[in-house]
Amino acid sequence: MEPRTPEDLIVGVYRETIDPLYAYVARHCGGDRALAEDVTQEAWLRAVREWRRHGPPERPLAWLTTVAHNLLVSYYRRRPMMPFDPQSGSEPAAPDNHPASTESADIRAAVGRALNRMPPDQARLIEAFHFDDRGTAHIAEGTGLSERAVEGRLRRARQRLRRELESIFGRRGVL
Numbered sequence: 001m002e003p004r005t006p007e008d009l010i011v012g013v014y015r016e017t018i019d020p021l022y023a024y025v026a027r028h029c030g031g032d033r034a035l036a037e038d039v040t041q042e043a044w045l046r047a048v049r050e051w052r053r054h055g056p057p058e059r060p061l062a063w064l065t066t067v068a069h070n071l072l073v074s075y076y077r078r079r080p081m082m083p084f085d086p087q088s089g090s091e092p093a094a095p096d097n098h099p100a101s102t103e104s105a106d107i108r109a110a111v112g113r114a115l116n117r118m119p120p121d122q123a124r125l126i127e128a129f130h131f132d133d134r135g136t137a138h139i140a141e142g143t144g145l146s147e148r149a150v151e152g153r154l155r156r157a158r159q160r161l162r163r164e165l166e167s168i169f170g171r172r173g174v175l
């Protein structure tokens with residue numbers, strides 16, 4: 001068997017991580033598929049540049065999601081804050097023109113923006129538990145924390161998410 005080249009390693013990592021990376025980015029883009037594709041592509045361009053020089057890291061998906069997270073944070077920081085108004089029709093309606101579809105897109109966008117404004121460790125904890133459907137025991141195992149510590153951190157992360165969403169929605173009793 002021939003030794004694997006650095007390019008072979010990178011291609012292998014790409015095949016293993018492209019779907020979970022895109023899923024992570026898409027959750028934070030509020031339905032903006034073009035943004036999700038751009039961020040995923042940029043994260044991979046940076047990975048290829050870095051990994052050709054130094055080789056892939058021990059946890060490539062963690063490296064990629066950190067880069068993608070930072071790209072999204074930069075994108076949302078550059079973007080002017082717009083007041084949230086689900087009645088504005090700012091998001092295009094789904095093909096069936098169902099009003100709930102527009103509201104869902106607005107809520108997804110607000111949650112993505114709120115997560116990007118949170119400390120990365122708290123945002124990743126919310127994502128792992130609520131979006132990736134990982135239990136506290138599974139998260140504890142992956143982080144080296146006790147399950148009790150994960151529960152406490154998750155509670156604080158939810159409180160922070162609530163504050164971030166209230167700053168986006170205002171205190172209108174939406175939450």
